[in-house]
Amino acid sequence: MRFMDEAKYLLKQNIRDYGMYVALAVIMIIFTVTTGGLFISSRNISNLINQTGYIAVLAVGMTLIIVIRHIDLSVGYLAGFLGAIAAILLTKAGAPVYLTILVVLVLGTLIGLFNGYLVAYVGIPAFVATLAGMLAFRGALLLVTEETGTIIVPNKSFNAIGNGFIPDIAHIPGIHLLTLLIGGLAIVFYIYSEFNVRKNKIKYNFEVISFKMFILKLVLVSSIIAYVTWILSGYNGLSWTVVIVIIVVAIYHVITTKTPLGRYIYAVGGNPEAAKLSGIDVSKITLIVFGSMGLLSALSGILYTARLQSATTTAGTLFELDAIAAAYVGGVSAAGGVGKVTGSIVGALVMASLINGMNLMGVGISYQYIIRGAVLAAAVIFDVKTRNKSR
Template sequence: MMSGKTEAQASGSFMQDLSKVLRQNIRDYGMYIALFVIMVIFAITTNGIFLSPRNLSNLLNQTGYIAVLAVGMTLVIVIRHIDLSVGFLAGFLGAVAAIALVQWGLPTLFVIPLVLGLGALAGLITAFPIAQLGIPSFVASLAGWLIYRGMLQLATEGTGTIIIPDAAFNAIGNGFIPDVPLGGPFEQIHSLTLLLGIIAIGLFIYNDLNSRKKKIAYGFEVLPTAIFALKLIFISGIVGWITWVLANFNGLSWTVVVMLLVVGIYHFITTSTVLGRHIYAVGGNPEAAELSGISVKRITYIVFGSMGMLSALSGILFASRLQSATTTAGTLFELDAIAAAYVGGVSAAGGVGRVTGSIIGALVMTSLTSGMNLMGVGISYQYIVRGVVLAAAVIFDVATRRAAR
């Protein structure tokens, strides 16, 4: 009797806790829930094809070149700016990479850093009128949009599409990490992928437990134990499932490796370093940041420089995936990246937004495209649906922020 009652109470309070946590953190969890719902819907409407190993692997690879842009764009929006030039900059730099490989015969290992450097330079050039003269970034980067579009066409004018025959370069967009052959029951399975996935889950659980312990030691608010456990299980489960699915196909692709590296590095910079704190301070209140000894100009250059470099990376991923540079490469990338950042919870008012959120935002947007393609939805309807999802995400964000106040 007694124990039954206690259990009922406990489960009651668990549900209460859960709904409280969800309500309080709805902004942070909203996009994960959205992604989950979208995946379930497409799994049903495509009779499971959407969740097939081949499609999921494809989906992640397609997300790559938008995801890296979204990471950079997140920081640009955090400091209250925008960069429209990134799409055609990516396209143009992809063409430069192709020309360097094909026409100049330069080795891949030289071309990639070269193009990344050019991208960073282009970002600094965009930042110059913004930081130095106070020109609105919308205008400065719109000029870049036009200029890089023109330069992309110039670069591909003579030859049209430039086919890239370099196997190493093309592996970035199409290849998979090598396997460690284990044989036996693992013969059919990409064991390195599986191993990496298990390590990732282990690290995640260890980290989260550790930070929770510290927070408790400091007397900070932490999630109730049951909810915390649920969160660990849920996230580990998803990572584990994705790992399993990929391991049953070709394993981790290089694109996903690049994407994870970019997210990891940017996540670390934004959450743990002085630079990251300064970026969010500038976004939160530029005047206060300046008076605290932070150079707003310097931060503007750094953020746009990083955006340019990530545009170059996006261009490389895209050119490598198509194994060629085309005259229309990069078209609308900037809008996909901006949409991904907003769906991922970045705030136009500045100072708020996580790079991890933007990756989820990018996954949401690519899942929509991929799922609707599988369903055979026409391209016109696809645009409309994506527009509605973007609007809904931003309305949701604003509404939850108002409720939190």
């Protein structure tokens, strides 16, 4: 009984963190049943995760933007515009892939820093500054694609970023061995890191969950990792898009949880005035976060252009709204100061699963938008209610 009491207590105390995972599990179960198992097939899950990539990258950056109590509406068309720049560099300028990617990432970062400068030092509200950027980049996208409307990218190396899969180390029918090995290493690393964190907490007399609950947590998470890698190994294995998203999430997770910069970001989001009085340069942190958003917008544009193997006049449409929705569904607080980059990825998967599942069921596009809006509203209501209870 004590074990159950502890489980209920942990669920109640960490409802913000666990709620999104429960929602994702429920959505996947519902669509698996209603589609006769088609939703959970290796091919569909692989396509679902790959389609989520460019939004997931944006959601990571948007999470930090919302954490510091701002918003960035320009990221969608910025991603579309920079994707078009990449296509132009590859096709018309004949630039190599590595140089194209580097130029686009640097350009995205500079644009993000400019947005941050307008917000942090000029004092323009982020909503207005980025709305202006949204309109400007929409026009810029139309300008650079006006000759043909669509810029086809024939470069196979570049297109592999959005459509390719990591090579396998053996040819076993129906199984991608390297994906399974990577999944196994991920489980080992996760278990090792969790034991290390628990050991350090005990060493410094911090509160830890019971050993039974700790083992249950390890088993559940390890099972999820094993199941996902098994599903993906049944259809070409891990894609380069997934690898890129994992690297981005890992880097930002370390930055936000293990570095002074991460602590400063959450301090600014929690209380900007208190952060300023404690010696934190709030303007500098704002500049860095917007610069990071520009960088991730550029990466999103690269992923999207590579996936479509072309740049189009509609690229980037509603990307910013999908990223904002993923961040909120993933647990970021509308009041700032709360939110995890790992949560934003789960939020992106929740929204993508909704779209994918409803498409498989043949739900009309009008109802899809209504349902997605209802889910977003529910996420914000959940945030407000849990925040009021914690007070």
